[in-house]
Amino acid sequence: MPPLPESRGDIFDGRRLALNPMLAGFSCIRCQMELPVGDYFEGCPDCLARGKPSTLRSIYRDLPPVLSNGRAHGMRRFAAWMPYISWVSLGEGGTSCARFSSLANELGVADIHIKNEGQNPSGSHKDRMSCMAVARALDIGATTIVAASSGNGGASLALYAAAAGLKCCIVTTPALSRVFQRAITMTGAQIVTASESLERWDHIAKMVKEQGAFSATNYLDPPVGSNHFGLDGLKTIAYEMLEELGPDLVDVVLVPTSRGDLIWGLAEGFDQLKAAGLIKSVPRLYAVEPFARISAVLGGESITGSFPGTTRLASIGGSTVTYQAMEAIRASGGGAVIVKDEMVSRDQIRLARHGCYAELSSAATLTGLELLLKNGVISPDATVALIATSNGYKEDANGGSGQ
Numbered sequence: 002m003p004p005l006p007e008s009r010g011d012i013f014d015g016r017r018l019a020l021n022p023m024l025a026g027f028s029c030i031r032c033q034m035e036l037p038v039g040d041y042f043e044g045c046p047d048c049l050a051r052g053k054p055s056t057l058r059s060i061y062r063d064l065p066p067v068l069s070n071g072r073a074h075g076m077r078r079f080a081a082w083m084p085y086i087s088w089v090s091l092g093e094g095g096t097s098c099a100r101f102s103s104l105a106n107e108l109g110v111a112d113i114h115i116k117n118e119g120q121n122p123s124g125s126h127k128d129r130m131s132c133m134a135v136a137r138a139l140d141i142g143a144t145t146i147v148a149a150s151s152g153n154g155g156a157s158l159a160l161y162a163a164a165a166g167l168k169c170c171i172v173t174t175p176a177l178s179r180v181f182q183r184a185i186t187m188t189g190a191q192i193v194t195a196s197e198s199l200e201r202w203d204h205i206a207k208m209v210k211e212q213g214a215f216s217a218t219n220y221l222d223p224p225v226g227s228n229h230f231g232l233d234g235l236k237t238i239a240y241e242m243l244e245e246l247g248p249d250l251v252d253v254v255l256v257p258t259s260r261g262d263l264i265w266g267l268a269e270g271f272d273q274l275k276a277a278g279l280i281k282s283v284p285r286l287y288a289v290e291p292f293a294r295i296s297a298v299l300g301g302e303s304i305t306g307s308f309p310g311t312t313r314l315a316s317i318g319g320s321t322v323t324y325q326a327m328e329a330i331r332a333s334g335g336g337a338v339i340v341k342d343e344m345v346s347r348d349q350i351r352l353a354r355h356g357c358y359a360e361l362s363s364a365a366t367l368t369g370l371e372l373l374l375k376n377g378v379i380s381p382d383a384t385v386a387l388i389a390t391s392n393g394y395k396e397d398a399n400g401g402s403g404q
């Protein structure tokens with residue numbers, strides 16, 4: 002591998018922006034092709050040429066045997082395991098993974114923990130990606146960062162870009178709720194409205210290719226997933242689950258899923274922990290979706306197909322499937338479960354009445370769990386974690402929210 006490019010070393014809040022000297026490069030998660038440290042907005046070039054977009058995983062020369070630095074806080078505890086060891090932080094990470102025993106009793110399962118990602122600075126797990134994507138954009142001298150979003154991702158990126166002094170453009174659809182419009186525009190970010198979801202990607206592709214913008218999210222169809230530096234940030238959810246739950250973790254994790262950034266990040270994080278000898282086995286990961294996409298591909302349909310459907314679960318809408326989502330499920334021995342909007346609305350209230358006010362798409366994990374218990378896919382003696390990706394406060398009175 003060629004030598005590492007020099008990090009620019011900008012200083013923010015007394016800390017120098019710094020690439021991890023242990024980051025050796027990236028490898029394709031499908032064909033294993035190795036690539037030097039660099040920017041691959043379209044994933045593995047070989048797989049892309051074959052019409053099979055595939056994301057990249059980071060390769061580290063060596064990782065310290067100790068997972069976290071006890072003197073740091075939040076996600077910064079895991080800096081030595083991240084592509085950037087120093088970045089513009091707003092205090093992301095360090096969210097709770099609390100036990101909900103009364104809910105477990107009600108459902109008839111051994112234990113339920115909820116990883117509450119609504120506790121992040123912008124109120125969602127997206128902050129763990131945004132901080133890494135912004136670090137990379139700054140490091141290569143990009144002046145504009147861009148993302149496709151229908152809510153949470155845009156609000157998160159806009160906040161981190163503002164803190165870093167980067168221009169930010171969020172490409173969205175007319176469905177973006179007023180709550181998110183306000184959150185994004187207040188940071189000074191620009192909102193561009195495309196007529197529908199897939200059209201957002203064309204706009205971003207143009208900004209990347211013609212204006213040199215840094216894309217934090219996917220713009221390909223079929224999609225590859227979000228930026229590979231950003232994806233690495235999501236592994237820290239798995240690290241924090243180890244710290245809170247201990248090395249036995251849980252048997253099953255349910256994840257609200259669309260293009261699979263989160264479920265992939267979890268799979269990769271658990272995989273690293275296993276390779277480091279810190280856990281014995283990886284929990285089974287179940288993708289929760291509002292209509293058949295991943296489920297259809299698991300049933301034999303083509304991964305590059307179109308799977309349109311309508312849902313109020315805006316954070317996990319969309320008509321496409323990624324290889325990273327399928328690989329996370331395959332590698333962990335998990336699966337997918339389809340939930341109906343009306344059942345999820347009921348479970349959002351149910352969650353709140355047990356002490357967790359999550360956005361609608363997060364409540365889908367509870368609906369999915371009940372279905373998997375009923376079908377015998379998850380046994381009553383299992384221990385379970387639900388990932389609540391965002392909090393309910395972002396939704397307007399009509400329950401509108403987005404990813």
Ligand SMILES: [Zn+2]
Binds near residue numbers: 031032034
């Ligand atoms: Zn490849």
